[in-house]
Amino acid sequence: MNKNTQHQATLKRLERFSRFTDSSIGIPFTKFKFGIEALIGILPVVGDLAGLALSTYVLFEAQRLGVGWGVKLRIIINMLIDFTVGLIPFFGDIFDAYFKANTRNTQLLKRYLHERSKKEDL
Template sequence: MSVDDSSTDVLGTLQDWFEEAAAREDDPDLDALSARERGALKRSRAMATLLDDAIPIPVIGYRVGIDPVLSIVPISGDLAGAALSMHIVAEAARLGVPPKTLALMIGDVAVDTVTGSVPVAGTLFDAVWKPNRRNVARLESYLENRTDVPTE
């Protein structure tokens, strides 16, 4: 196997992971979304999966993301997790999610950041509480329930 073959395998695996993370069976009707909205939703889902559910824990069948792993590093790890979590909020803001919903999303990120910064207990909290999944659900709810029809 050449170097090019292994890099193609890695990129293919990352592409497969992204597609799996971005797709869900309980999707809003993706055909009703604009290309911009579909892209934002896919990116948000992939980020939430990375932060909240990317790493399976053998034996117990539970998944954690990189957020609790990052929170092992004091302060800077929690701030890095918050910055990544804000990507979902930024995608939602670009799509016109109402300010009240954005405030709830930011509140979830803030609670995760502050609570996650507590040594040991904060890391355990990060492993259990999944604010990014919750924020993606809020984005999906907005896209499903709005009254205006997107135009491209």
Template sequence: MPDFETLSRKIGVGGSDPASVRKRIEAMERLLEGLFVVPGTKQRFGLDFILDLIPVGGDIVGAAMGAYMVWEARNLGMPKNAYVRMAGNVGLNALLGAIPFIGAVPDFFFRSNTRNLKIIKKHLDRHHPGTAIIDG
């Protein structure tokens, strides 16, 4: 039976190469921002919005998951100003979410993880064009 390292390399989730990083951050953004659809609309929401409904602990978990994307950006060798801006997005999201229950509303529209994904994709498209995926 193959070990974890071999399996993760085959499906592209365990590597440190830019293509693997791109897959992981896109999956994280989808989990946090676009997992569900509001019935009758095209408006998506994810785990980040749901976590904001849990006072204190939910904001901490959501911020930690958002910080993971910043960590991946740092490991990609992105410029410091890019991941500092990403950290600011995560911090603002955490501050907005700190308002019990009401804080989920601005988070529904701010979408810090989607903003951060765009920053990372812009870097990857410029410096690692082979990682680009054509959306259908």
């Protein structure tokens, strides 16, 4: 399997993961969706720690893909924002449903790999 095919397969897995954690549950009669991470974040501290643990999957894949430290640092910052604000009772749960850290981080990886692919084609 060539490098581009591997990257596409990884991105596809991460997009499925992000959808599950960030937007797999729809609110009837609205377009708003939230995911399992916002749901488990309702549990004080333990739920937020579980969400942080789930988010490390995107960071793990970024490391496996050889992503630069700049992108990994932005991923970590998004994870920490999601975790820290998520600790605030009630407001943190609402924030979790809107912030969608895993989706943001998957998009960061997607842009990075697209840019890297363009540079390699030159």
